[in-house]
Amino acid sequence: MQRNSDVIVIGAGAAGMMCAIGAAQRGRTVIVLDHAKSPGEKIRISGGGRCNFTNINTGPKSFLSANPHFCKSALARFTPSDLIAMVDRHRIAWHEKTLGQLFCDDSAKDIIRMLLDEMQAAGAALHLRTEIGDVEKSGEGFRISTSEGAYECRSLVMATGGKSIPKMGATGFAYRVAEQFGLPMVETRPGLVPLTLDQATLESLSELSGISAPAEIRHGKTAFREALLFTHRGLSGPAILQISSYWREGDDIAVDIEPDVDLLEHLKAAKKANGRQSAQTALAEILPKRLAQYLTEREGIAGHMADLSDKVLLRLVDAVQNWRIKPSGSEGYRTAEVTLGGVDTAALDSRTMAAKGVPGLYFIGECVDVTGWLGGYNFQWAWASGFVAGESL
Numbered sequence: 001m002q003r004n005s006d007v008i009v010i011g012a013g014a015a016g017m018m019c020a021i022g023a024a025q026r027g028r029t030v031i032v033l034d035h036a037k038s039p040g041e042k043i044r045i046s047g048g049g050r051c052n053f054t055n056i057n058t059g060p061k062s063f064l065s066a067n068p069h070f071c072k073s074a075l076a077r078f079t080p081s082d083l084i085a086m087v088d089r090h091r092i093a094w095h096e097k098t099l100g101q102l103f104c105d106d107s108a109k110d111i112i113r114m115l116l117d118e119m120q121a122a123g124a125a126l127h128l129r130t131e132i133g134d135v136e137k138s139g140e141g142f143r144i145s146t147s148e149g150a151y152e153c154r155s156l157v158m159a160t161g162g163k164s165i166p167k168m169g170a171t172g173f174a175y176r177v178a179e180q181f182g183l184p185m186v187e188t189r190p191g192l193v194p195l196t197l198d199q200a201t202l203e204s205l206s207e208l209s210g211i212s213a214p215a216e217i218r219h220g221k222t223a224f225r226e227a228l229l230f231t232h233r234g235l236s237g238p239a240i241l242q243i244s245s246y247w248r249e250g251d252d253i254a255v256d257i258e259p260d261v262d263l264l265e266h267l268k269a270a271k272k273a274n275g276r277q278s279a280q281t282a283l284a285e286i287l288p289k290r291l292a293q294y295l296t297e298r299e300g301i302a303g304h305m306a307d308l309s310d311k312v313l314l315r316l317v318d319a320v321q322n323w324r325i326k327p328s329g330s331e332g333y334r335t336a337e338v339t340l341g342g343v344d345t346a347a348l349d350s351r352t353m354a355a356k357g358v359p360g361l362y363f364i365g366e367c368v369d370v371t372g373w374l375g376g377y378n379f380q381w382a383w384a385s386g387f388v389a390g391e392s393l
């Protein structure tokens with residue numbers, strides 16, 4: 001078995017495979033190593049099995065990083081249109097679901113097959129079930145000890161992703177290699193993750209478990225409008241996953257349920273039309289019934305609408321549209337879709353993803369301190385960073 005090559009990529013995920021394709025197409029000998037038994041496991045489970053493979057609205061504003069400018073170069077050089085062209089070439093049917101999010105019509109496995117076919121056509125080799133040991137500098141390149149023997153290469157690309165979902169083989173190995181070579185790190189934390197509530201709050205909200213409602217969730221100046229889901233552990237749904245990447249322990253978030261409705265007008269109109277109905281009934285016309293019941297009871301608002309002053313109605317509006325909740329934590333890496341932080345972009349060249357000061361070493365994909373919003377942005381970062389590295393190897 002060939003164990004010497006121009007390029008070794010550690011990690012057969014979205015970023016690693018895209019990088020391998022580019023480098024091999026340019027005539028480099030490329031070997032991709034992975035400890036898993038199948039490539040692209042996160043692609044397989046992504047988007048509920050249909051892989052939200054990109055977002056047509058991709059732009060730097062949808063990414064979090066200590067240096068928000070770092071991602072610009074790669075994102076400009078490999079765009080959603082470039083990925084769509086590849087998907088179309090492989091005759092994979094897709095559709096836009098919402099908010100620019102593109103999904104496979106059929107299965108995420110189509111995307112994995114596309115990457116494997118491209119790798120094979122370009123001549124990149126894939127060695128699975130390979131446990132990685134030490135990585136050392138050797139002469140002009142690197143030596144990698146593995147369960148299958150030692151490998152040598154001129155350029156080494158770290159594409160092992162983040163720490164999210166350790167059950168699926170996430171190890172944070174790239175961070176260790178970065179530290180070994182003296183590269184700075186931005187502290188890592190779970191992102192796109194459900195938020196948990198303390199026991200007392202959880203008990204008070206237990207009746208709401210399973211309810212989903214359109215909401216705007218705010219944290220400081222950041223706001224997302226998508227669905228909010230109450231669960232038996234706390235808060236979830238796309239709006240919560242989005243805000244979780246900005247939230248920090250000790251902070252509260254503002255929840256605005258039905259942000260598109262002028263609630264005060266609705267309540268005043270309901271009072272005028274039928275003064276004998278309760279606020280709970282009027283609220284239940286636009287909110288899930290259990291939510292309307294919970295909020296009116298919590299505010300102690302009972303009796304006929306005709307007897308409620310504007311001040312009381314305003315209090316109810318505030319309870320629905322400016323509900324302050326203090327999460328106690330998050331579900332952590334166990335369920336987080338991504339890892340925030342990672343290899344500090346200050347140590348990398350934004351045009352190539354090469355580590356400054358360590359010739360031949362590259363970091364791509366999720367292990368870098370660039371994290372996208374929910375909605376296909378993280379795969380677009382994986383494709384783009386993998387592509388630019390592949391172009392420079």
Ligand code: FDA
Pocket residue numbers: 010011012013014015016033034035036039040041042043045046047048051052053054130131132159160161162164165168169170171172173336337338364365366367375376377378379380382
């Ligand atoms: P990725 O984690 O994909 O790949 C890393 C590879 O390295 C894996 O194959 C792993 O086995 C290997 N590896 C790790 N440690 C190793 C070691 N020590 N030795 C050898 N190999 C090692 N994003 C998006 O844009 N749209 C979506 O629909 C979704 N959906 C989604 C659902 C779920 C449940 C999760 C957890 C995540 C998503 N994401 C997503 C996020 C997306 O999956 C993620 O951002 C990319 O997979 C990152 O790609 P990478 O190639 O960087 O890492």
